[in-house]
Amino acid sequence: VMMTQMINNSAESGGAVFVNKLFLLETYNVTYILNHAKLQGNSVVILNVYKSVKMKCIFQLNSGSTIYSTQSNYIHYCTCTFFSNKGSAVKVKMGGVLFIQMCTFQHNLGVKAGGIHVERYRSIYLERIIFMHNSAYSIEYEHAGGIYVYSCKVLAIKETNFISSKLRQMMLGFGGGIKLKRVFRFSLQNSTFYDNKARHGGGIY
Secondary structure (H helix, E strand, O other), X not given: OEEEEEEOOEEOOOOOEEEXXXXXXEEEEEEEEOOEEOOOOOOEEEXXXXXXXXXXXXXXXXXXXXXXXXXXXXXXXXXXXXXXXXXXXXXXXXXXXXXXXXXXXXXXXXXXXXXXXXXXXXXXXXXXXXXXXXXXXXXXXOOEOOEEEEEEEEEEEEOOEEEOOEEOOOOOOEOOOEEEEEEEEEEEEOOEEEOOEOOEOOOEO
C-alpha cells in the first residue's frame, strides 16, 4: 500500500484496514484520519501476519487502538506519526520482534497506554522516538502514559524522549512515562524523561 489516504472509515474492527493471514504487509506514505472501530484497531487490524512494515505513515484523530496487531513474527515501524488518537496508538500482543524507530507519539489517549501497549512479546526495540503529552485513563493500577509492557524477554530503548506523559487517574497510577511488568531484560540508553507524572514512578515504574 503506497501514497494512499484512508479518511473517515468505520467498521466493527479495522475501520480502514483489516488484514488476516498474510506473509508480508508493506505500507509506505499512507495517511489515516478520523477512522473508527467499535471493537479494536480503528485504522488497522493485523492478525497472523509474518512481517509488517510501515514507513512515513500518519495516524491522526482516530478512535480505538490505532494499530492493533497480534501473532506477528516481525513488526517494523519507521518515521511514522501518531497524533491525537483516542486509544493506544500501537497495541500489539503475542508476537516475536517489535522494532519502532524515528516515530512521534503526541497527544494520544489510551486505556493502558497513550503511546505503545505491548503484551507477551519476545523482543522490543525502540530507537529515536518522541513521546509527548500522551496519557492513559484506566481505573486500574496497570497503565502508563507513554509505554505499557507486560511480559517480554528483551526491551531495549535508545535515544528516546518522554515529555509530559501522565495518567488521568493520578491516585491510582504507576509509571508516567513507562510501566513495566514481567520484563526479563531491560536496557535504556541516552534517553530523556521530562515532566512526566504519576503517583509512583513519574518516569519509570
